[in-house]
Amino acid sequence: MRYFSLLFHLLLVWFLIAVSGLALASGTPSLNLKMLPWAGTTLPYVLFFGALAGLLIVLLAIRGTLRILFVIWSLLVAVLLLKGYIFSGYKFGTGEFKTAIYLIVASLIALPGAWFQFRHTPRPRKY
Numbered sequence: 001m002r003y004f005s006l007l008f009h010l011l012l013v014w015f016l017i018a019v020s021g022l023a024l025a026s027g028t029p030s031l032n033l034k035m036l037p038w039a040g041t042t043l044p045y046v047l048f049f050g051a052l053a054g055l056l057i058v059l060l061a062i063r064g065t066l067r068i069l070f071v072i073w074s075l076l077v078a079v080l081l082l083k084g085y086i087f088s089g090y091k092f093g094t095g096e097f098k099t100a101i102y103l104i105v106a107s108l109i110a111l112p113g114a115w116f117q118f119r120h121t122p123r124p125r126k127y
Helices: 002-026 042-063 067-085 096-119
Strands: none
Touching: 002 042, 002 067, 002 096, 042 067, 067 096
C-alpha cells in the first residue's frame, strides 16, 4: 500500500503540473475545474504551485524525511476530491462519474498507504 500511495500521488502531481503548466503557458484563464474551490486566473497558479509542493512532499517521503507531510498531503487530496465531487453542487458529465469514483477510491486507498509510509521504519542495510 505504501508503494501504491507513492505512485498514485506521484502520477497525480505530474498530471497537475502538466495541466496547470499548459494553462499558464496559454496565457488565458482557460482552465475550468468546477470541483475545486478556486476559479479564474487563480486556479492555474494554485494547481501549479500546489502540485510542485506535492512533488516535493512525495520526493521527501520517498527519501524518508518529513513523512508526516505526506500523510497531510494525502489527507488534503482525499478531502478535496470528496468535497469537490460528492459534497458540492458539482454536475457530472457523461461518463465522468465513473472517473470521479475511481479517483476518490484511489485516494482513499492511498491514504492508509501514506500512514504506513509514515509509520515505516527502514531496516538497517547490511553491507
